[in-house]
Amino acid sequence: MSDLNQQMAERYKNNFLKEIEEQAEMGEWVKMCMQCGLCSGSCPTHFHSGWDHPPQEIFMLIRAGKREEVLNSNGMYMCTSCYNCYVRCPRKVPVTHVMHGIAEYAYKMGRAAKAQPTMHLSKVFWTNATKYGRVNEVQLTQSLYFKDGLAAGIKKGLEMKDVALGLVKAKRLNPLEALGIGHKCKDLDGIHRMLAKAYELEAQRKGRDTSKA
Amino acid sequence: MAEMKTAAYICKGCEIGNRVDVASLVKVATKEGKMALVREHDFLCSAEGVALINHDIDHEGVTHIAIGACSRRAKTEAFNFPSVAMTRGNLREGVIWIRPDTEEARETTQEMAEDYVRMMCAEVKAMKVPEGNQKTGTIKTVLVVGGGLSGMTSALEASKAGYKVVLVEKTGALGGWAAKLHMRVPTREPYTTPEDNGVADLVARIEADANIKVYLNARIAKTSGAPGRFKAEIAVESGVTATEDVGAIIQATGFSLYDANKLPHLGYGKSPNVVDQAGLEALAREAAAAGLPIRRPSDGKEVKSVVFVQCAGQRDNTGEHLSYCSGYCCNASIKQATYFKDSNPDIDTVVLFTDLRTPGNGEDFYRAAQNRGVIFSKGVVSEVLANGNTCTVKFKDLILNEDTAAEADLVVLATGAVPNSGPELDALNEAVRLAEGGDEVARTQVIQMMDKSVLNLQYRQGPDIPHFMHGFNDSHFICFPYETRRTGIYTTGPVRRPMDIAQAIEDATGAAMKAIQAVENAGLGKAAHPRAGDLSYPMVRLEGCTQCKRCTVECPFGAIDEDEKRFPLFNESRCRRCGTCMGACPVRVISFENYSVNTVGAQIKAVDVPDEFSEKPRILVLACENDAYPALDMAGLNRNAYDPFVRVIPVRCLGSVNTIWITDALNGGYDGVMLMGCKSGEDYQCHFVKGSELGRYRMSKVYDTLKSMNLETERLLDVEVAITDIATLPARINTYAEQVKAMGPSPFKGL
Numbered sequence: 032m033s034d035l036n037q038q039m040a041e042r043y044k045n046n047f048l049k050e051i052e053e054q055a056e057m058g059e060w061v062k063m064c065m066q067c068g069l070c071s072g073s074c075p076t077h078f079h080s081g082w083d084h085p086p087q088e089i090f091m092l093i094r095a096g097k098r099e100e101v102l103n104s105n106g107m108y109m110c111t112s113c114y115n116c117y118v119r120c121p122r123k124v125p126v127t128h129v130m131h132g133i134a135e136y137a138y139k140m141g142r143a144a145k146a147q148p149t150m151h152l153s154k155v156f157w158t159n160a161t162k163y164g165r166v167n168e169v170q171l172t173q174s175l176y177f178k179d180g181l182a183a184g185i186k187k188g189l190e191m192k193d194v195a196l197g198l199v200k201a202k203r204l205n206p207l208e209a210l211g212i213g214h215k216c217k218d219l220d221g222i223h224r225m226l227a228k229a230y231e232l233e234a235q236r237k238g239r240d241t242s243k244a
Numbered sequence: 245m246a247e248m249k250t251a252a253y254i255c256k257g258c259e260i261g262n263r264v265d266v267a268s269l270v271k272v273a274t275k276e277g278k279m280a281l282v283r284e285h286d287f288l289c290s291a292e293g294v295a296l297i298n299h300d301i302d303h304e305g306v307t308h309i310a311i312g313a314c315s316r317r318a319k320t321e322a323f324n325f326p327s328v329a330m331t332r333g334n335l336r337e338g339v340i341w342i343r344p345d346t347e348e349a350r351e352t353t354q355e356m357a358e359d360y361v362r363m364m365c366a367e368v369k370a371m372k373v374p375e376g377n378q379k380t381g382t383i384k385t386v387l388v389v390g391g392g393l394s395g396m397t398s399a400l401e402a403s404k405a406g407y408k409v410v411l412v413e414k415t416g417a418l419g420g421w422a423a424k425l426h427m428r429v430p431t432r433e434p435y436t437t438p439e440d441n442g443v444a445d446l447v448a449r450i451e452a453d454a455n456i457k458v459y460l461n462a463r464i465a466k467t468s469g470a471p472g473r474f475k476a477e478i479a480v481e482s483g484v485t486a487t488e489d490v491g492a493i494i495q496a497t498g499f500s501l502y503d504a505n506k507l508p509h510l511g512y513g514k515s516p517n518v519v520d521q522a523g524l525e526a527l528a529r530e531a532a533a534a535g536l537p538i539r540r541p542s543d544g545k546e547v548k549s550v551v552f553v554q555c556a557g558q559r560d561n562t563g564e565h566l567s568y569c570s571g572y573c574c575n576a577s578i579k580q581a582t583y584f585k586d587s588n589p590d591i592d593t594v595v596l597f598t599d600l601r602t603p604g605n606g607e608d609f610y611r612a613a614q615n616r617g618v619i620f621s622k623g624v625v626s627e628v629l630a631n632g633n634t635c636t637v638k639f640k641d642l643i644l645n646e647d648t649a650a651e652a653d654l655v656v657l658a659t660g661a662v663p664n665s666g667p668e669l670d671a672l673n674e675a676v677r678l679a680e681g682g683d684e685v686a687r688t689q690v691i692q693m694m695d696k697s698v699l700n701l702q703y704r705q706g707p708d709i710p711h712f713m714h715g716f717n718d719s720h721f722i723c724f725p726y727e728t729r730r731t732g733i734y735t736t737g738p739v740r741r742p743m744d745i746a747q748a749i750e751d752a753t754g755a756a757m758k759a760i761q762a763v764e765n766a767g768l769g770k771a772a773h774p775r776a777g778d779l780s781y782p783m784v785r786l787e788g789c790t791q792c793k794r795c796t797v798e799c800p801f802g803a804i805d806e807d808e809k810r811f812p813l814f815n816e817s818r819c820r821r822c823g824t825c826m827g828a829c830p831v832r833v834i835s836f837e838n839y840s841v842n843t844v845g846a847q848i849k850a851v852d853v854p855d856e857f858s859e860k861p862r863i864l865v866l867a868c869e870n871d872a873y874p875a876l877d878m879a880g881l882n883r884n885a886y887d888p889f890v891r892v893i894p895v896r897c898l899g900s901v902n903t904i905w906i907t908d909a910l911n912g913g914y915d916g917v918m919l920m921g922c923k924s925g926e927d928y929q930c931h932f933v934k935g936s937e938l939g940r941y942r943m944s945k946v947y948d949t950l951k952s953m954n955l956e957t958e959r960l961l962d963v964e965v966a967i968t969d970i971a972t973l974p975a976r977i978n979t980y981a982e983q984v985k986a987m988g989p990s991p992f993k994g995l
Contacts, residue, residue: 048619062614062615062617062619063611063614063615065600065610065614065620066620066622066643087643088643088644091621091622091641091643091644092644094619094620094621095621095641095644095648122611
């Protein structure tokens, strides 16, 4: 259990709804759900293969104060960001964003399963994008290909070899990006400072003790 | 009235002139119809055509006119001649529009048109000019029973329209339920915050209104009379009885809460901290008066958590509690939750619902409550346990599908509304019958039930408005709210159907309009809804009456009492002119000036019935003028063709169909008879409530007659028709026509 998790659990005690409202991005929308189930009904995943809780159940669990069940749920990561629920919600709840917000919060609390692919992609993407100020496609692809080990990564790489060479020929892909050389943005340092400031503001807004996080 | 002079007019407009041979129609009207004056016109509903008819009435002494043109439902403003008896032959919707414009169809179309001309000529000669109900009353005062929000609104609206009002309230103050509310659900943008209940303002307006006379602590001891001349005896607490003459009555007696004592499993009676919605309003008013937060009754500690249980004893499918939704409780609980949240946002407020229904602008209010942090959980409460100063609410969470529980300082049960609608008449009449036979238990029951009576009507059918579903006084008049089965008496507000304040105010305004319409029509001797403005009324030849009482029993509106000699005593002002009495009368002594056994019988006889070798059967259609006849007209409008051998006669209601018409038709050589009436039974659509049901019951007896005549019972067909059956009705006619043709010609032809 992370320090932050302990900190939050203590601070909000039994009021998990308030915790989500204050700590998770878009969490303030959870109370507006009216349990019609249109979000779940609209979801193109149809909750196959192991969705434990569809969105309106997640919302209900939060209101019922079931902290562990929500933070350990895999529901939030199943979202494909198609935005069907967002568009259709009669209460105009930004369901997609709320799900992302809760997923991010669960991750922060150290609860997301390590091999969860959606979470892995998000994490890799974020690290990659913030490191260079823009996405380094070669490194992003590499980290996804080698997620399940060296052999699996090489196999996947060979499978996609022709596509990659085609992209290189068409000058759509710069192999040197693998070494961190290639397109960069101006004032990378400025971007990093901006992000640092944003983290600081977020922590301030959410009342988190950053020294422990 | 001067001697009868008849005239027939045949219109050639709307293609009638091209489709049928008008010259021979004129000949039919003159030779067979024996009309004194027959005219054809190119465009009869034009100013010129109408002037021609008016000229004949004024200068030729014409008293009876038959117009062969469009349906009697069309051009009613042009063909409006109140000083003469008039009928209309339906040559447009009934003939040319439902027949194909082909050479082969021409002959049968012409025969159809000629028959309709014969029929209209025969009918008009059997008619008299309606002179209007002479035994009318012209009192315009409106009596409002019940001084709650609905009653006060009705009173003010009637007064605003210039009518005097007598307002009777059984308690010592006006206001009813609304006065007990701490606040009411918001009525204005942005629909987020509860408002003042508004009662004080209404009471002040009533007190300042010179048109409104208020009786407090008063009950209606006796109501007699009819629209335009009701007499209401008002018993005031002091023992004095005042008599008021009124023209119409609005019953706004509201509702009582469903008794929460019937819900012990929800903790009511077991803990003082379980209250119903009225109990919470009382706590809130008390707290507001003392300037304190709401406290729990058990120990007076401030409430920190509250659970609202929706549908407590409502929407119950076990048959033990109310089966219906009371419509207002969701909004009321939302409002009550905001009492807590607005005083202290840290109070836990949970609303347990199965389906949250927020009529009006309640959806905005619902959102506002969610924004305040009220928790809404979809769940069914199984039990409320009292443990000292708190309660445990056990419920099944329907979203998470698990049994769970919530702790609360206070539990509010939304128990719903039971109408104050007076005794159930069938039960009362049965008890009266038993009591008259000497049954002591029944005697006590009668006294108890009569104690609940609201109007104490001196009517043969009982002292109050009949109940409809779930004990509400609604009449289930399709599309006609407020109407009851007692003419000139309108129910409004939650006694009519479950509703909230906003709906009740609108409803009460509508009821005031209906009451005004009723007194005005009654004053002119005209009928009320649905034949509003009809000047004819039932007349009875008492010397022929056998005192069989069918008319008094069957009248759906309780218009007919019995006099001391046990003869029917017609209260014409209470009559809706459906003719059910006329259809019921076995000796046929009841008639209307413009609608009688003869007016229809003459039409049936006027139709030319070809012999059995012609292969031209005749099928009589008796079509209800409220649904079936308009449906046939609209079928014409859509050019949905049907068999040319049917002859349609509109009837006021299936209930007015006298069996003699059927036997006459079959004896006269018709091959089949089709009856078209509205849906009957529990969810009836009959404009006269019971008309179609009674008519159908009577027709079931005709089948025996058919058998004794050695006729196939299929020669009589009863079909249920709704006004929307525009496409299917012609198909049903055609199917039946095929069936009749297959049966072969009637053996009575040519006899």
